[in-house]
Every structure is written in C-alpha cells, then in structure tokens.
Amino acid sequence: MILHDMSQKQMVMVAAGGSLVLLAGAYLFQALGYAPCQMCLWQRWPHGAAIVLGLVAIAGIAPRVTAYVGAAAALTTAGIGAFHSGVEQGWWEGPSACSSAGNDLGTLSGADLLSTAIQDTIIMCNEIAWSFMGLSMATWNMVLSLVFVAIWLRAARMA
Structure with missing residues (x-):
C-alpha cells in the first residue's frame, strides 16, 4: 500500500509500528551480544514514546496533535542517532562517560583505577559495534x- 492511499490511522500504525520494529531490533541485537552504549539507550526512549503515541492516536484521542508529537519523538531519536553517528565517525566529541580516549584519568577515583571490572561495564559510544x-x-x-x-x-496533516 502506498502512503497516499493510506488513511491517517494506517499511517500512524506504520510510523508507530516502525518504531516498534526498531526498538525490538535493538533488543534483539542486545540479546545477540551487542551491548548498547549510553547513546544507544538514549535513542530507545523516543521510540517507546512514539509507540505509545501511536496507540493513543489509533484510539482516536486528539489524532492530529498526537501525530505531531509522534513526529517530534521520531525527530528526537533521529537527532540523537545523527549525533551518535558523528561521534562514531570522529566528527565531534561524544559524552565523556562513553567516548573518552582514555586520556583523562583525573576523573576516575582510586577505586575505579584499581578495578578490573570497569572495562567490562563501559560500552564505548565512539566505536561501531555493527554496520550494514x-x-x-x-x-x-x-x-x-x-x-x-x-x-x-x-498523518497529522490529514486530520
């Protein structure tokens, strides 16, 4: 079915369903051993919001406003994804908690410096774990x- 032939409700289902598929895919990759970094986790929250907004719009509760807010949720995760992509490519710095080059040892406590587990718990945001x-x-x-x-x-413009 092509977009221009779809109803508002069908479009909302496609957009919210797309977020559901991406979120499920993220959890599948995690189950397969690709642990998420901090920014990967940030990208999941707007997808969750978009799924809930899709259900609200499908229920007929303020579908136009809900669709605009759904667009904002999708734009938020796209923005985080764009920022994360730039960090992965080295175009700009990412959060120091997950993309440090290891040069700033002054921010670590003595216990952190002596810990052997710290390397296993921090997933680096500036490393590409998988690509297609x-x-x-x-x-x-x-x-x-x-x-x-x-x-x-x-969908919002159809209401």
Missing part, C-alpha cells in the same frame, strides 16, 4: 526515523 551497507546502527536509526517523521507529519 557501511552504516552503523545509529545511522540506520537516524535514516529510518526520518522516514517515520515524514509519515507522522503526513
């Missing part, structure tokens, strides 16, 4: 979420 067609998971999240933004906005 040259794009990392964060980049795919950005690209697909921007598609969802367009679908949410089209």
Whole structure:
C-alpha cells in the first residue's frame, strides 16, 4: 500500500509500528551480544514514546496533535542517532562517560583505577559495534526515523 492511499490511522500504525520494529531490533541485537552504549539507550526512549503515541492516536484521542508529537519523538531519536553517528565517525566529541580516549584519568577515583571490572561495564559510544551497507546502527536509526517523521507529519496533516 502506498502512503497516499493510506488513511491517517494506517499511517500512524506504520510510523508507530516502525518504531516498534526498531526498538525490538535493538533488543534483539542486545540479546545477540551487542551491548548498547549510553547513546544507544538514549535513542530507545523516543521510540517507546512514539509507540505509545501511536496507540493513543489509533484510539482516536486528539489524532492530529498526537501525530505531531509522534513526529517530534521520531525527530528526537533521529537527532540523537545523527549525533551518535558523528561521534562514531570522529566528527565531534561524544559524552565523556562513553567516548573518552582514555586520556583523562583525573576523573576516575582510586577505586575505579584499581578495578578490573570497569572495562567490562563501559560500552564505548565512539566505536561501531555493527554496520550494514557501511552504516552503523545509529545511522540506520537516524535514516529510518526520518522516514517515520515524514509519515507522522503526513498523518497529522490529514486530520
């Protein structure tokens, strides 16, 4: 079914369903051993919000406003994904908690410096754990979420 042939409710289902698929995929990758970094986790929250907003819109509660807020949720995760992609590519610095080059030991406590477990608990945001067609998971999240933004906005304009 092509977008211009879809009803508002169907578009909302596609956009919210897309977030559901991306969120499920993130948990599947985690189950397969690809532990998420801090920014990966940040990208999940707006998808969760978009799923809930989709259910609210499908229920007929303020569908136009809900669709605009759904677009904002999708745009938020796309923005985080874009920022994360830039960190992975080394275009800019990421959060120091997960993308440090290891040069700033002054921020660690004595217990942290002596701990042998610290390396196992921190997943680096500036390392690409998996890619497909040259794009990392964060980049795919950005690209697909921007598609969802367009679908949410089209649904909002139909009300």
